[in-house]
Amino acid sequence: MSVNILWADDEIDLLRPHVLFLEEKGYAVDTVNNGLDAVEQAAKQDYDIIFLDENMPGLSGLETLERIKDAHPMVPVVMITKSEEEHIMEEAIGGKISDYLIKPVNPNQILLSLKKNLETRRLVSEKTTSSYQREFRQLGMRLGDRLNSGDWMQLYDELVKWELQLSGSEDQGMAEILRAQWNEANDLFSRFVAEHYVDWVNGRGDDIPLQSHLLFREKVAPLIKEDGAPLYLVLIDNLRLDQWRTLEPILGQYFRVEEQGLFYSILPTATQYARNAIFAGMLPSEIEKRFPGKWISEDEEGSKNAHEEEFLLGQLQRLGKKVKASYHKITNLNAGRKLSERLDDLSGNA
Known part of the structure; x- marks a missing residue:
């Protein structure tokens, strides 16, 4: 399917070689030489992308950008300008441009901007599929090894990475192959846990992973200072690694992640058992002994985490x-x- 481009520049005749270059690549290009015509042309026809000169007589590039974005908010607009002034760049970025190019531009710069704005998903999908195809055999070989608890965490991290990357892929065949690899990994991991779990909870052996009842003592307690410096522990119930990977970029806008890692939940993994174990720093059987009357059995009514x-x-x-x-x-x-x-009050535990 042809990609339709609208290019607005008061010196559009001088850009004829660029237009011919794009047409030879299979793009359909309409040209106008002022902002008002660009707004009117965008209203007449649907365009996949618009190239817009910043410095045009009459309606300026920034004014044209505002009108086009009001009418067609989803159409990517690339601003092309001779100006390197910071305030112009900031205004254009604030106007939600998709790219910003400084004149003089060569045809390949235009082509790169087109691919970046219109073909990123396809190109990323193809690259991801190719990368996973190369990694698939390595992951399969690792599944055949005798893995320890740390190896399993690393493998899980890898599988989650590929799951997230392939979720946006257009190649559903690769997603099916990954699901099959997940199923194999889950089966082998279940056997691994069944073989070693009793030793873990009893503290036997050299390969004892960090577990729910040890999490606070090992990871949180060392951060607690007695000089009054506040520490916030935010515990999100049932948070999986793939969910954290989705949240991480959002939280990264406000916080810097200094350390991250995985731990093994105790069994059962249900909130009643695993979360109580985190807060108490004990296994459920120990909680029942130390806090008589506070442990609510599964067959009893009432909140299990009260x-x-x-x-x-x-x-x-x-x-x-x-x-x-x-x-x-x-x-x-x-x-x-x-x-x-109340966050300010909580800094002093008011």
């Missing part, structure tokens, strides 16, 4: 952490908003 604050404070005391602490449970959006309004 005593997490008590478990947390008890763990802090056992670890010798003489600090003020508060616990806040968010179960809905409104509760989250209310807590966010």
Whole structure:
């Protein structure tokens, strides 16, 4: 299918070689020499992308950009200009341009901008598929090795990476192959856990992974300072690695990630068991003994996680952490908003 381009420049006649170059590549190019004509032409016909000169008589490039974006917000617009002034760049970026090119431009710069704005998904999909095809055999060979707990975490990280990358791929065949590899990995990992789990929870052997009941002691407690410096622990229930990878770029706008890693949940992985183990720093059987009446069995009615604050404070005391602490449970959006309004107070555990 032909790609339709609108190019607006008051010196469009001088750009005729560029237009011919694009047409030879199979692109359909319409040209105008002022901003008003660009707005009118964009209203008459659907375009896949618009090239816009910043400095045109009459309606300026920035004014033209604003009108086009108001009428066609999803059409990518590439600003082409002689100006390198910072405020012009900032205004154009604020106007949601898709690319910014400085004159003089050569035909290959235009071609690259087209591919970047119109063909990125296809090109990334093809590259991802090709990369996974090369990696597939290596992953299969690793699945055949005798892996330890750290190897399994690394393999899981790799599979999640490919799952996320192939989720945007147009090649569904590769996605099916990855699903088959996931199934094989899940089967082998289940056998691995069944073989070693009893040793892990009893602290036997050299290959003992970080588990739910050890997480706070090993990863959080060392960060607790007794000089009053605040520390926030945010525990998100049932957060998988693929979900974290999706959230990471969003949180990265506000925070710098200094360390990240995986841990093994105790079994059962249900909230009643695993989350209580994190807060208490104990296995469920130990919680039941140390906090009689606080552990709610599966066949009993009532909240199974109603005593997490008590478990947390008890763990802090056992670890010798003489600090003020508060616990806040968010179960809905409104509760989250209310807590966010109190963040300044929480820095002193008010």
